[in-house]
Amino acid sequence: MAEKIRLHFVKPGLQTTIQDQGRVGYQGMGVPVNGAMDKASARTANYLVGNDENGPVLEITLLGPGIRIEGEGQIAITGGNLSPKVNGESVDMYETLDVEDGDMISFGRPVTGCRSYLAVRGDWQVTPWLGSCSASATKASELTPQSVIQKEQVLEIEYEELIPPLAIDEEEQPELTALNIIRVLPGPEFSLISNLTIGDFFSRDFKVSNDSNRMGYKLEGKLAHFESAREVISSGVIPGTIQVTNAGQPIVLMADAQSSGGYTRLVNVVTEDLDKLAQMKPGDVLRFRLVSL
Amino acid sequence: MIILPYGDNALLINLDQRIDEVINAQVIALDEAIRHLPGVTFTIPAYCSLTVGFDTELTTFDTLKEHIGTLNISGGKPEAAKVVYHIPVCYEAPYAPDMEAVTEFTGLATEEIIAQHTAAPFRVFMIGFIAGFAYLGSLPKALYCPRRTDPRRLVEEGAVGLAGYQTGIYPTNAPGGWQLIGKTPVATFRPDNEVPALLKPGDYVQFKSISQEEYISIEEEIKEGTFEPEVSYG
Structure with a gap:
């Protein structure tokens, strides 16, 4: 059966993109990893509709899109709670939902977190680039043309037989708060930085600044007594690397980060906690805790 | 290590x-x-x-x-056979918005800057910053110049720039602070290829000065699919 379910975007939302688990393996060519910011929530959404967990989902940021459904199928919404609704009625997150022809999916006020993930049962008709359907950080309109959702765009998904509904218990859903403890490991230049600066880094709260996006989160405030130990010759950086600019400004590199940089790499966020960070928005407060492997 | x-x-x-x-x-x-x-x-x-x-x-x-x-890499020496890409660059005014600034900073005439930039092949040390951007070096000391204090919001694909002792070609339109002294019609980032980056670490790039007329005719040939940069070995 080659029926399709179509998603008509009545409005695109603030920043709605198609993301999967990213394109790993091309950083040596300067190509960022991309992929869902909160990877676990993206996987869970796909699980709830019986799709390959590494497949594409919609990543929805703070202000969600309006979507009219053509055809029928199953969806699931995970991650940040952006007040999802179907036909104006609130719907539950973290469970399989049936949708019918003409249904309207919309979002309201952000309640918790920053990013929702919307999975749709079936085979997404999107063109991958370098093994991933994720929106490319550069030249997205050429390289991954359907991946940055535009007004009036139509997304086609090849119908697959529906599954018995699934749900994730509330206690197994990630807890999202505006105050987070983020675990970090010492980074490559950690041992070259003074105890005063390191003490400052671990003893205070940081606020996520407005200058934060899928490439990186700039944290408010500068580190005390920061002195770049020596010039770092351009070297690899990865999502989770916390760079400190020469002025003492910490920046957490996220999914769309470039693959090399020349700033001090102070610490690295534990991979699992990157999902937590992905759900933080400007104004949210975090604190770092040093752990060892 | x-x-x-x-x-x-x-x-x-x-x-x-x-x-x-x-x-x-x-x-x-x-x-x-x-x-x-x-x-x-x-x-x-x-x-x-x-x-x-x-x-x-x-x-x-x-x-x-x-x-x-x-692993024993102590004997590492520069590649015995160099792979050299010959990249045509037009250093003329419309393509070289920072040439004047570079002449002022280095004290060299435009002709001398072009002569030094095309004198010998530069090594690709790494690819980074944006997809396919090759860091080439090292520049002769006389060509040293700092990055622009006000980076451009948009540098066009193909622009050739200087920064410190490095030179590079912008593979796509991107923001950037390098001093732009020329432009090549050759695409160094080819998204449809299995390996999209034309250059890889360890390759060499020999720049060649071309006129605006040559730039336009190579651009035409590229559109028709009849131009590929010359590659030499040795």
């Missing part, structure tokens, strides 16, 4: 922290020996370091560190 943990699923190999062709050749030799090892997910070869990502379900930091310690 120092091997450091780098987050929970990567490691960093630091060689002697200098910009040097021999050290960079060792990075490339290490990369070739490591990138296909079981569990390795990606590598980022840089000037004098190699970042190695791995899948923690398939391997560990200790396993990789032990293996890397047994």
Whole structure:
């Protein structure tokens, strides 16, 4: 059966993109990893509709899109709670939902977190680039043309037989708060930085600044007594690397980060906690805790 | 050689922290020996370091560190046979918005800047910053100039710039602070290819000065698919 379910975007939302688990393996060519910011929530959404967990989902940021459904199928919404609704009625997150022809999916006020993930049962008709359907950080309109959702765009998904509904218990859903403890490991230049600066880094709260996006989160405030130990010759950086600019400004590199940089790499966020960070928005407060492997 | 943990699923190999062709050749030799090892997910070869990502379900930091310690790269020397890409560049006014600033900073005439920039092949030390951007060097001392104090919001694909002792070609439109002294019609980033970056670390680039007329005619040939940059070996 080659029926399709179509998603008509009545409005695109603030920043709605198609993301999967990213394109790993091309950083040596300067190509960022991309992929869902909160990877676990993206996987869970796909699980709830019986799709390959590494497949594409919609990543929805703070202000969600309006979507009219053509055809029928199953969806699931995970991650940040952006007040999802179907036909104006609130719907539950973290469970399989049936949708019918003409249904309207919309979002309201952000309640918790920053990013929702919307999975749709079936085979997404999107063109991958370098093994991933994720929106490319550069030249997205050429390289991954359907991946940055535009007004009036139509997304086609090849119908697959529906599954018995699934749900994730509330206690197994990630807890999202505006105050987070983020675990970090010492980074490559950690041992070259003074105890005063390191003490400052671990003893205070940081606020996520407005200058934060899928490439990186700039944290408010500068580190005390920061002195770049020596010039770092351009070297690899990865999502989770916390760079400190020469002025003492910490920046957490996220999914769309470039693959090399020349700033001090102070610490690295534990991979699992990157999902937590992905759900933080400007104004949210975090604190770092040093752990060892 | 120092091997450091780098987050929970990567490691960093630091060689002697200098910009040097021999050290960079060792990075490339290490990369070739490591990138296909079981569990390795990606590598980022840089000037004098190699970042190695791995899948923690398939391997560990200790396993990789032990293996890397047994590799013999001490004899690394610059590649015996150089792969040289001959890249045509038009250094004339419409394509060289910072040429005047560079003449002022270096005290060299435009002709002398072009002569020095096209005198000998430059090595690709690494690819980074944006997809396919090759860091080329090292420039002769006389060509040294700092980055622009006000980076441009948009530098056009093909622009050729200088920054410190480095030179490079913008593979796509991007923001950037390099001093632009010319432009090439040749695409260095080809997204439809299996390997999208034209250049890789260890390759060499020989720039060749062309006129505006030649630029336009090469641009036409590229559109028709009849132009590829000349590659020489040796």
